[in-house]
Structures are given as structure tokens and as C-alpha cells.
Amino acid sequence: MTEPVRRRGRPPRARQDAGPGMRERILDAAREDFAERGYDKASVRGIAKAAGVDSALVHHYFGTKEQVFAAAIEVALAPALKAPDALEDGPLEGVGERMTRFFFGVWEAPATRAPLLAIVRSALNNEVAAGVFRKLVATQLLARIAQRLDLPEGEAELRASLAAAQLVGTAMIRYVVRAEPLASADLEWIIGRLAPVVQGHLTGP
Template sequence: MTAPTRRPGRRPGPTSSREDILAAARVLFGERGYDKASIRAIAREAGVDPALVHHFFGAKEELFAAAMEFPVDPGVFLPQVLSGPRSELGERLTRTFLRIWSDSRLRPQFIGILRSAATTEQGAALLREFITGTILARVAEALGTPRLNVTAAAAQMVGVVMLRYVLEVEPLASATEDELVALLAPTLQRYLGD
């Protein structure tokens, strides 16, 4: 007698499908990178139907954010940053970035992601793919700005974050948001163009 074949999709009874999908996503994103890890491949690895992946996580970027335990969805904050006068883009970007990082509920996850990226190749690959595929490419396309300029703006902000929130270097660590916006926004505006 042959064993019944399991059909993909929602498993009967209590299920670990969501966790299985996240585990499969972490493996495939780490091995293949963001662009080459498809929803279908992740579903296959987890032993579920691709529709279940969409049910739990929506789009691929949301799955990646969940797999990375990325505490904010770029699909929410990027439209806010990119809307409005182009001449105020540097200020909007700086304020948004600082507000996200200053949220004490989110900061531990962000710091964990940065530490993972600094200490493991898989963490670095996941964060690199997420930043380049989900954030930088979108911003460059939306603004019509060279990718190098957008990457330079991101590097500026990541450096500030490392010194302010991870290493807590003074006086950067205790500077007010307004002080940092006044200092950083013109530089980001120059990178991103008027």
C-alpha cells in the first residue's frame, strides 16, 4: 500500500506553515539572494502551495522583511519619503530615517540586523540584497537618480546610524533630530539631486 501523497496548501490541524515558510525563505534568500529566490521555490522548500506564502506574507518584499525580521515595511515609508517637493527630499529622508531608528521598540531589531550583517556572510548577503533590491533600486527609479548617488546617500545614513545608535559616539548620540537634519539633509539633497 502506498502512502497518501500530501497536497500542497494549508495543512489540516495545528500548523507550523508560517514558520516553515520563514525558515525556507531565510535559507533560499541566503543561498540565492533576493532576486533569484522566487516565491515558488520558497513554497516548494517549505512544502506548501505558493498561495499560502502570499496568504501569510503578501508580496516577496514583505516575506523578505519578515525573514530578515526587518521591523518596517519599505512599501509604507518610501512613498512618504518620495512624495512632496523634490527640493525637500533630503530633509524628508533624514527625518524619516531618524524617526524609524529612534523608535525604541524597533531599534533592537535594527541593531540585530546590522550586527548579523557585520558578522556573518549570510546576514550580509540578506541585508545587501534587501537594501539594493527593495530600497535603493526603487528610489533610483522613482527619482531618475543614478544608483551611485542613491547608494552614497544610504551609506551616509548607515554611517550615522552606526555611530549614533550602535557605537553611541558623542556628540552624535545625543544630538537632537533637528540638529542632525540641519547637518545631514543638505548632503542627502546633493546626492539625490534637485
């Protein structure tokens, strides 16, 4: 009730010492700044301002702009990074459908779609952002899926990448470019068509 309207300029000292929750507040501000302005134009100063703290505090918690970005996209990607769990939630022959359903569940939810869009756009537009994205996807997603597949290591990651390509390409067309007829196609129809493709990539001959 007595929370003051957010003002421009240096925030009152008290807010800087908020302690717990501070990290999350900076990450929220970072995600918004990267989403709205893109990686190139986003700045530690702008993020600090939006979070109502000193730039020094942002540097203290995270380091450089690249490190703030890495932390922000790790949080934003967190729901998507749970995808490998779909491999363990049931028999291997149902993994195509479970993973496809999981993937679109993340994209269809407004709360997770916006941060994902921001990350994808950044990764497509900036080399540093692309590097952070690549590393996270390789270590947290592909490697974890690959090690659960009964395939030679090199082939498992390649196959997981092609499955990801089918899903990511569909998401680009449906949610980012919003091209018809995919943009308003029935989700269950899409899942029905893609589940066997993902299954084939992961476990087919």
C-alpha cells in the first residue's frame, strides 16, 4: 500500500539492501531489457536502473553483461531444459509424443513463451548471445538427451539435433513469424503429425 511509484534516477538506499529476492529482481529486469532492446542495446546500467539498484550490485552478483545474459537465459530456458525428463517419464516408444507435447506446452504458455522468444531473437542476432545459447543447449539439453538414447554417442546428439530442428522450426513458423496455416493450426493435429517424426529421429533405424 505504501510502496512508492517507481521513479527514474537513483533508488532509495533501502531497496538496494533488500537481500533475498534481489538476484531474482535483477534477473527479471535483465530478461525484460534483453527482450525489449535486444542483446546489443541492453546494458548493465539499464538493467540496474530497471531493478532499482546500482550497476555495481549487478556486477557484484553476475559479472559482465555477457554473464548477466547467460544467467537470464538459463532462468528463461529452465522450463525448456526439463525436456530430457520426458525421456524417463515412460517407455522409449512413447518419447516422441511426450517430448513433442512437452515442447509445445512450454511455447503455448504465455508465461514461458515471451522469455523464450526473447532468447531466440537474441541468439539469432548477436554472436555473443548465440554462443551462450549454444553452450547451454549443448550441455543442458542435447548431451542429456543423447546419453539416454541407445545409440553411438556422436549419432545420438546428431539425431537429437534433428528432432530439435523439427520442433524449433515449427515453433519459429507458428510463434515467431506467425505464418499461416501453421500459426492457427490445431495443436493436437500438429502434435499428432510431429510425434512420430521426433520418435523416428530419436529411436528409428
